[in-house]
Amino acid sequence: MRRNHHRSYMMLLALLVVSLVFSVPVPVQAAEQTSFPSVLILYDSLGVGTKQEGNVEALKRLLAAFRVQVTAEPIDSYAAGSLNGYSKLVEVRNRSDWMEEPSGFLADLQSYQGGLLYIGEKPSDKLARSLGLRVQAARRTADLAIGPFVEKSIDVPYLFDSTQNEAKRYGTLKIHSSGASYPYGVLNGANAYVPFMEKDTLSEIALAYVLKDWLQDHQTGHYFLVFKEIYPFSDLSLLERMSDELFEAGIPFIVSVHPVFSNTDYPAMKRYINTLKYVQSRNGTVLVESPVVASTIQDLDRSMQRQMEHFIDELAKEGVVPLGMGTEMYWSYDEHYVSEGMAFFDSVVLYPDARPIYKAKRNRSTAFPSSLYSVNSAFLQRYLSDDRLIKPMPMDTAITFDFAENESELDRLVDGLKSSWITFEDYKNEAHSVKTGTNELASDRGSLVLNGVSLGIQASHVETSSDHVYKQQGKKSFETWFTVQNKIFIVIIFITLIVFCGFLMIGYRMYKRKFYK
Incomplete structure (x- = not known):
């Protein structure tokens, strides 16, 4: 009998513990942890003091608009083997002097199966072959056009052409001196290339057209x-x-x-x-x-x-x-x-x-x-x-x-x-x-x-009263006594002033009579 009572007591205690555990409040998170595509940005520099300054920041904002999770780090901080944890890679080259990549990154890049977008002058041989790229340095003036947008007379550092007929081309760079036209970007399968991107210029918006297809985003923009x-x-x-x-x-x-x-x-x-x-x-x-x-x-x-x-x-x-x-x-x-x-x-x-x-x-x-x-x-x-x-x-x-x-x-x-x-x-x-x-x-x-x-969203204009007690008044001791005392002092001061004025007038008259005598 005692054993049954003991067993019942233990079961009730266990139920109580379970109920307490599950009743602990958990902080509310509005944004559920949904699975988002992961993109790695590797850059050789932030281009501080050059036209490329801020382009990595602009790239991160563009990628956020396509609902992807972004990791951005300098290429010389790359840890060997980490590339396979990302479905997409963006490589940004802002430096004019060519720097050798870490050997671990080169090895991982050769076997990487995800999508690659390269921004800069010298794409890898593997990417150049997949897109049929022929890149040339060209300090020329051109007009950039894409969608409903046009930017006149921009300085173009690099130009390229693609021999891949099935590759999709984006935008047009029309050279002033020759009238020749070149694409701004190109995409073939999982790989894409643009020669340059600068913050707060049309190239920032132009890159968005490339990113949309590269990320396979099918939603319509508004x-x-x-x-x-x-x-x-x-x-x-x-x-x-x-x-x-x-x-x-x-x-x-x-x-x-x-x-x-x-x-x-x-x-x-x-x-x-x-x-x-x-x-x-x-x-x-x-x-x-x-x-x-x-x-x-x-x-x-x-x-x-x-x-x-x-x-x-x-x-x-x-x-x-x-x-x-x-x-x-x-x-x-x-x-x-x-x-x-x-x-x-x-x-x-x-x-x-x-x-x-x-x-x-x-x-x-x-x-x-x-x-x-x-x-x-x-x-x-x-x-x-x-x-x-x-x-x-x-x-x-x-x-x-x-x-x-x-x-x-x-x-x-x-x-x-x-x-x-x-x-x-x-x-x-x-x-x-x-x-x-x-x-x-x-x-x-x-x-x-x-x-x-x-x-219902209907609402009328509501006036708010300006009468408001901004600080609650505490209870005051002897408030009545001090109020009466203040009034008595005011009366005494007032009477004193009257007497003083009277003495002043009497003195004035006595002094005046003495002067006449």
Whole structure:
């Protein structure tokens, strides 16, 4: 009998332990660990001080837009045998003086079965044979054309031709002096080649056409309209007016808004959220922009994850459904920023790096199911050959504008968008998901979903009262006594002043009589 009681007691204890183990909360990750293609970038230098400076960064942003996981490292740091862990290899040559590769890399490259994209002057003999390449150094001036884009009078360091008839050619380099035409890029099977790529030029966009086929990405690219630099202290009435005008013009748009981590019960925050809710009702989509990183970030002792989650939950509480994050690309190469700030989102818009400040830098990126490549409007308009022929770029692209600071600037911006031939897509039409420990936010075929419930997006303008007690008053001892005491002192001082003025008048008259005598 005792044995049965003992056995029952042990079974109950085991069940209790199991229930406690499975009840431990697990941090929520919005972006599920999906299998993404892996690409290795090997470069001989970053080209600092040359025209090639920044091309590795631009290449990483392009690859992120095709939803691949990227590892980037200098070729002299290559570890023998690691190449086989990647499905694709991009070799970038920025140095004019030829450097010998590590022997381990040469041996691995000979047996490598994955795809290879080479950017530079001297491709390997194996790649040259597979593509039928004939590369020549040529400091000439040419016009580069690809898709609806043209860049006039660029300096071309290298030219090539391909003898492979079945190879696919990309773009055209038309030489000014001779009128001869050469391709910008070529692809045959798993191998591809382009002679050069420079950041913030048309060659950056031209490379995207090559990458799309090389990566075998079959999704259709779209344009999205994104407004940045929106803060709680921005002109919110101007933001509402812009939302009205774009809604009436039938132009869907995205606002990338800076988060607020403290004082979220203040009227300024309430006005901020009410404005975002109104923007959402005018067919606008809200993204959370990464917080500004100070140069003293290493010295800070605070939880970004908790702060970001708090801001997202504050938005959700008022019916505002953010669908992604806007941030500079270097965030996706930092372990701290990824785990603390980006883990809630499965969709991002990656901006060019302005001032990278890493906390836990790594050479491997985090890939996202949805990642928009971003360009500012001036960059795109600079190369359009015809404003009426604006076909989508090979990948989903965000055309970004800084939010207007005054009405005249807003008028010019909105008028330009209304007259543009670009067709902007609604970000909500694609699948996006944001998860915190409390809320699940998503989009479903154009609708916003909060915790499984589809939300109506209509909202009216809501005024927020400016009457607010910013600091609660504590209970004060002897407050009544000191108030009465102050009033008594005021009366005494007032009477003293009257008496003093009386004595002053009497003295004045006595002195005047003495003077007459």
